[in-house]
Amino acid sequence: MIHPPNRRQVLALAAAALLPPVAARAATPRVAAIDWGMLETLLALGIEPVAATELIQFRKIAVEPRVPQSVTDLGLRGAPNYELLRIVAPDVIVISNFYEYQRPMLERIAPVFAQAVYEAGVPPYMLAEAATLALGEKLGRQAEAKRYADETADEIARLRATLPRASGHPVFVISLGDSRHFRAFGRDSMFGDVLTRLGLVNAWTDETSYSAAAPVGLEALARVPEASILIVSPLPADVGRSLPTNALWNALPAVRQNRVAVLEPVNHFGCLPSARRFARLATAALARQAHG
Amino acid sequence: MAERTKSDRAATSAALLPIALWGLLAAVAALLFAWRVGMQWPAPLPGGIGLDRVILLYSTLPRGAVAVLAGAVLGMSGLLLQHVLRNPLAEPSTLGISAGAQLAMTIVSLYAPLLMERSQSLVAFAGGIAAVLLVLALTWRRGLEPVSVVLAGMMVALTASSVSAALILANGEYLFSLFIWGGGSLVQQDWEPTIALTIRLAAGAVAALMLLRPLTILGLDDASARGLGVARHSSRFLIIALAVWMATSVAAEVGVIGFVGLAAPALATLSGARTLRQKLIAAPLIGAVLLWLTDGLVQLAAGSGGERIPTGAGTALLGGPLLLWLLPRLRLLEWPHLGSKGAAPRKASRPWLIILLLFALALVAAIVALVVGRGPDGWSIAGGDLLTDLAAWRAPRISVAAAAGAMLAAAGVVIQRVTGNPLASPELLGVGTGAGAGLTAVLMVSATASPGWQLAGSALGSLAALIAMLALAARAKFGAERLLLAGIAMSALCSAAITATIAMGNAQSYILLRWLSGSTGQATALDAKLALACLLPLTLPLFLAARWLDILPLGSDSARGLGVPVAGGRLMLIIVAALLTALAAMVVGPLSFVGLIAPHLAQLVGFSRARVHLAGAMVLGALLMIVSDWLSRMAAFPYELPAGLFASLLGGPYLVYLLAKGVPRQG
Numbered sequence: 031m032i033h034p035p036n037r038r039q040v041l042a043l044a045a046a047a048l049l050p051p052v053a054a055r056a057a058t059p060r061v062a063a064i065d066w067g068m069l070e071t072l073l074a075l076g077i078e079p080v081a082a083t084e085l086i087q088f089r090k091i092a093v094e095p096r097v098p099q100s101v102t103d104l105g106l107r108g109a110p111n112y113e114l115l116r117i118v119a120p121d122v123i124v125i126s127n128f129y130e131y132q133r134p135m136l137e138r139i140a141p142v143f144a145q146a147v148y149e150a151g152v153p154p155y156m157l158a159e160a161a162t163l164a165l166g167e168k169l170g171r172q173a174e175a176k177r178y179a180d181e182t183a184d185e186i187a188r189l190r191a192t193l194p195r196a197s198g199h200p201v202f203v204i205s206l207g208d209s210r211h212f213r214a215f216g217r218d219s220m221f222g223d224v225l226t227r228l229g230l231v232n233a234w235t236d237e238t239s240y241s242a243a244a245p246v247g248l249e250a251l252a253r254v255p256e257a258s259i260l261i262v263s264p265l266p267a268d269v270g271r272s273l274p275t276n277a278l279w280n281a282l283p284a285v286r287q288n289r290v291a292v293l294e295p296v297n298h299f300g301c302l303p304s305a306r307r308f309a310r311l312a313t314a315a316l317a318r319q320a321h322g
Numbered sequence: 323m324a325e326r327t328k329s330d331r332a333a334t335s336a337a338l339l340p341i342a343l344w345g346l347l348a349a350v351a352a353l354l355f356a357w358r359v360g361m362q363w364p365a366p367l368p369g370g371i372g373l374d375r376v377i378l379l380y381s382t383l384p385r386g387a388v389a390v391l392a393g394a395v396l397g398m399s400g401l402l403l404q405h406v407l408r409n410p411l412a413e414p415s416t417l418g419i420s421a422g423a424q425l426a427m428t429i430v431s432l433y434a435p436l437l438m439e440r441s442q443s444l445v446a447f448a449g450g451i452a453a454v455l456l457v458l459a460l461t462w463r464r465g466l467e468p469v470s471v472v473l474a475g476m477m478v479a480l481t482a483s484s485v486s487a488a489l490i491l492a493n494g495e496y497l498f499s500l501f502i503w504g505g506g507s508l509v510q511q512d513w514e515p516t517i518a519l520t521i522r523l524a525a526g527a528v529a530a531l532m533l534l535r536p537l538t539i540l541g542l543d544d545a546s547a548r549g550l551g552v553a554r555h556s557s558r559f560l561i562i563a564l565a566v567w568m569a570t571s572v573a574a575e576v577g578v579i580g581f582v583g584l585a586a587p588a589l590a591t592l593s594g595a596r597t598l599r600q601k602l603i604a605a606p607l608i609g610a611v612l613l614w615l616t617d618g619l620v621q622l623a624a625g626s627g628g629e630r631i632p633t634g635a636g637t638a639l640l641g642g643p644l645l646l647w648l649l650p651r652l653r654l655l656e657w658p659h660l661g662s663k664g665a666a667p668r669k670a671s672r673p674w675l676i677i678l679l680l681f682a683l684a685l686v687a688a689i690v691a692l693v694v695g696r697g698p699d700g701w702s703i704a705g706g707d708l709l710t711d712l713a714a715w716r717a718p719r720i721s722v723a724a725a726a727g728a729m730l731a732a733a734g735v736v737i738q739r740v741t742g743n744p745l746a747s748p749e750l751l752g753v754g755t756g757a758g759a760g761l762t763a764v765l766m767v768s769a770t771a772s773p774g775w776q777l778a779g780s781a782l783g784s785l786a787a788l789i790a791m792l793a794l795a796a797r798a799k800f801g802a803e804r805l806l807l808a809g810i811a812m813s814a815l816c817s818a819a820i821t822a823t824i825a826m827g828n829a830q831s832y833i834l835l836r837w838l839s840g841s842t843g844q845a846t847a848l849d850a851k852l853a854l855a856c857l858l859p860l861t862l863p864l865f866l867a868a869r870w871l872d873i874l875p876l877g878s879d880s881a882r883g884l885g886v887p888v889a890g891g892r893l894m895l896i897i898v899a900a901l902l903t904a905l906a907a908m909v910v911g912p913l914s915f916v917g918l919i920a921p922h923l924a925q926l927v928g929f930s931r932a933r934v935h936l937a938g939a940m941v942l943g944a945l946l947m948i949v950s951d952w953l954s955r956m957a958a959f960p961y962e963l964p965a966g967l968f969a970s971l972l973g974g975p976y977l978v979y980l981l982a983k984g985v986p987r988q989g
Binding site for chain 2: 102103104105106107108109111112113114116117118130131132134135138207208210211245247248249252255266268271275276277278279281282283
């Protein structure tokens with residue numbers, strides 16, 4: 031991608047005096063990511079974005095892939111620092127449909143490339159795969175994108191093979207809202223979709239919208255007594271004290287029979303890298319249960 | 323003779339009617355509960371694992387018990403607060419107790435999570451009592467006059483919620499538990515909360531019975547109470563602390579349940595409870611029925627995917643209209659009106675020169691905000707090409723902030739002068755939160771609605787709130803108190819809708835949280851032009867009506883004597899103020915404190931006549947917002963904080979100081 035020199039680039043040069051030196055790679059556009067799912071996809075394709083949002087939180091609750099320290103933190107996802115983004119002057123900004131409302135502002139800085147991964151009622155894995163390929167195409171990394179999509183599918187298939195006895199086993203994937211409520215990940219969440227791909231059955235069959243349902247009382251977990259429960263971290267502050275004394279929680283068959291596991295944090299609205307991470311963590315937890 | 327029998331019979335049936343009505347409502351609640359129990363009744367399967375039984379025992383039954391107990395505790399707490407403060411509008415949410423408790427829990431969860439695990443209810447109590455003490459301190463000089471107490475309470479509550487919202491925004495997912503809590507959910511999984519609330523209710527009842535005599539006397543005015551030898555202040559604070567303890571225990575166990583504490587005592591009075599003893603029995607009973615019924619209805623409306631409305635938001639949705647209905651029936655005017663208090667405001671000898679100087683100062687601030695900023699490499703002063711480029715981002719924000727500040731300040735001057743209440747604030751007109759309710763409605767239809775639709779939703783929401791409020795106030799001939807109270811009720815109602823949506827914890831929640839905390843971050847050149855273009859035509863009529871603004875604070879009679887059309891004049895001024903507030907709220911969120919503070923600052927400088935007061939307040943409001951917006955961009959760079967939050971942090975302490983000194987009435 032070659033641009034004629036314009037005012038923006040002249041300015042970028044002027045601003046470069048203020049910036050830490052960025053290793054410029056020929057033919058790779060400088061990318062900024064507003065959406066976390068896009069950020070992890072970029073990193074998975076070996077593209078180091080020049081800027082991305084909420085990196086402090088990302089490193090804590092999305093964890094993978096590792097974000098290099100050289101990536102500029104743009105602040106909150108919902109209210110990114112446009113001035114800073116302007117100074118960083120990327121060639122392209124990638125967002126998801128959640129951030130369409132920022133498009134008019136972002137387009138003043140650089141062309142916006144948007145991908146929809148999460149849509150109400152639609153399992154997101156295939157959309158994420160399509161978004162990965164589209165991003166690869168856009169940024170001249172078709173081969174890497176194809177390879178990553180295949181690797182992800184292979185890894186999930188391999189993990190599925192390690193769970194022969196668990197096939198068809200129902201599993202709740204939840205995040206705890208507080209010590210009395212949870213949010214369930216249904217069929218239109220990445221976790222729900224990956225469960226199905228692992229040969230498991232999502233025990234939460236009710237309608238959800240955009241990944242997680244409104245908070246529900248824990249007693250709803252009793253609807254599928256034979257299900258295992260996977261809790262995605264982080265856990266709210268008071269849960270450590272109150273869950274062990276919660277009579278209903280302790281009466282749940284899954285709790286009595288030790289079929290509950292707490293997973294390390296995974297990005298709730300992620301793309302393929304999150305799908306892989308979740309598949310790995312979930313398989314390991316379920317395998318431990320099968321042996322334990 | 324026949325006449326007398328008839329009136330006797332009428333009196334008897336008048337006494338029986340409320341009891342029959344409450345009995346009926348209780349029966350409906352019981353029926354709903356029985357239906358839940360029936361649904362959960364364990365099937366007599368021999369090989370069953372008994373999970374149905376567990377759910378019945380540990381979820382369905384305790385939930386019913388907690389609904390009844392929490393309702394009763396809130397009813398009692400509200401009654402004690404209302405009685406001691408002699409204020410029919412006092413209750414945990416109007417006094418800022420719930421919001422204070424929530425803020426305390428937010429801060430502790432963030433910075434001392436271990437403390438939160440140990441003693442949630444103690445943290446909640448500390449926050450609640452701090453909020454009440456602040457409200458009482460704010461209104462002490464005004465003799466705890468009811469309307470001022472509630473206004474101060476709402477300001478404290480709004481500020482606490484906005485700080486909580488900002489903290490939650492900056493810390494992501496971790497704190498969503500607090501928003502579930504803010505929605506108020508009665509979901510139960512064991513009997514612990516039931517036991518805790520039973521102890522509270524019993525302790526409250528015993529204490530109230532022991533304090534019956536001082537309580538009765540405290541219901542009288544101060545002079546009589548002193549004459550009867552009651553240690554007024556200490557017993558008053560003792561009872562307030564008791565009520566706060568009861569209310570925050572409910573808050574800690576199940577979350578924020580609004581309006582039960584307000585409605586139960588009022589309904590007890592309307593149902594014919596006359597003596598304090600009767601009220602002490604009736605209010606908890608009515609509170610219990612109200613909450614039990616609401617919770618039954620909320621569960622009835624719930625799908626299998628979860629409850630659509632948290633119970634606490636449900637009580638507010640039912641209670642808001644109830645409060646609006648109650649307003650004309652409450653006896654508010656028993657309270658002696660306070661005359662001019664404190665020294666006459668200082669008058670500046672050359673006000674227009676000072677305004678010019680302040681205007682120059684605001685311009686300097688705007689230029690500094692435009693030029694000085696932080697970049698990846700620290701502080702920098704932009705110039706040349708970089709400045710032209712950054713100005714395209716900074717200028718709209720600065721203009722929007724300044725215009726919003728000026729609009730809120732103008733609206734504040736109008737509201738404070740029309741109502742004659744220095745604690746009145748345009749944020750409390752209900753149009754600001756109405757904008758939020760409209761935004762919520764648009765987001766419900768589509769989480770990815772475009773900014774244009776969001777703006778249209780906000781505009782329609784504030785318009786609807788304005789019309790509803792004016793219709794209500796019209797019945798009271800736009801009397802100052804009714805107007806403020808109608809605004810408060812409207813605010814509470816809209817806030818409930820917003821809270822219920824935020825408690826869902828989805829993509830919409832984040833947009834609403836950001837709006838709630840007041841952000842100028844998305845301001846475009848179009849917003850800036852719109853705001854600046856509306857500023858002049860909307861404020862010009864106020865300058866032309868300056869004579870009304872000078873005269874209205876003197877009271878209706880004097881105003882009429884001087885030939886001011888009181889009702890018509892008030893109506894026109896309020897409509898303009900509401901439009902100004904709605905516009906400002908659409909671009910910078912519902913709360914900034916600017917509308918409250920700028921008029922006071924202007925008066926302190928010495929702008930006393932309406933025209934200079936208006937101009938001075940507008941310039942000061944713009945200045946305050948420019949500085950706040952700049953600070954919000956700089957403080958946590960690159961993370962942008964809400965500008966409204968900084969405005970409250972800048973203005974709040976000053977307001978406390980001002981109120982503690984005793985504010986003179988406007989005019």
